[in-house]
Amino acid sequence: MKSDTLLVHAGRHPEDHHGILNPPVYRCSTVLYKTVQALEESEHHNFDRMTYGRYGTPTIFALEEAMARLEGGFRSIATSSGLSAITSAISAFVKVGDHVLIPDTVYPPTRRFCDTVLRGYGVETTYYDPEIGRAIESLFRPTTRVVMVESPGSLTFEIQDVPAIATTVHHHHGTVLIMDNTWATPLFFKPFTKGVDVSIHAATKYISGHSDIMLGMITTTEEHFLTVKNHVTHWGFCAGSEESWLGLRGLRTLSVRLRQHQENGILLANWLKHRSEVERVLHPALQDSPGHALWYRDFTGACGLFGVVLRPCSVDSVNAFLNSLELFALGQSWGGYESLILPTSKGIVRTATRWQAAGPCLRIHAGLESAEELIADLDRAFRHLRFLT
């Protein structure tokens, strides 16, 4: 089935729910057993049926089944947030003395996890240039257990050569490639055809799509499923049924929403590119963007999230610009129906590369509003900018 058809049909089992199209929200901790034998048998399972709320409910199983099919992996695991999906996926594969390779452009809270929790547990992190490709080989140690990719990178949108990195990783027995695939969604990048072993999503973003829940998803190959599922279970990082129900509901309309986010994002990016206030637009779908060739080769679309570097201007005037926007709200997240904008310069941390931009950096999420009105909003607010040169 094509992705559009899968979005509608995957994970649906009305025969298990009195014919009801969408699985209901199973609010559950306790499952009752008729006999001691049935209770004991329930302990020998591979997470494929209901035994206790923390191991999943039919609502959660439905979302997990749909995600696994869309991603093209073996099975999926729903978790409490995108970040818990990342932290539990990484930590499932490491122990004291091990080493992980993380792109310098990683989502900042992933960096904080590596620098605090992983370091505290005796796991060392090396940050690498996201554009390294096959040369990542030189950074491997005998103890390297996890290589992570995130493409495009958070805040600055560099595209990684995931197939090249995957080939290198797979020359090293016992090392896994984990991808944060949130930007592309399961529609625009198919991780398992590109050599990824474990793919994670912040389903908080486009999958749920309405900015009202926290939810993470991890999808793995068959080889790695039990390692990750057991680990998530041992930590107790389970998703809630209510959130999973909203995640599944969002998933059904992902493709129509994304078409509009993509179109609005590209319209805004092209308009911004020609503005005198703008030094650079960071959007991999633009032909003159550095990562465009790789994006064109490996992705089938772009979501509505991209970056803008302004010409050097006073902080006060950038704040006045941001404060005067009427349709773009200031907000941390993205992937919902609404347009958002965020000043990002302070959040760009680099230790393996240098981020070079003379002016302030913004992140824009193109929502589902009229692109014409979004452009008019930016146009009007740009009048507040005061340039230094």
Ligand SMILES: Cc1ncc(COP(=O)(O)O)c(C=O)c1O
């Ligand atoms: C690329 C990326 N990955 C992961 C996350 C974390 O997701 P959550 O906020 O659901 O923990 C985010 C959130 O902004 C993100 O942008």
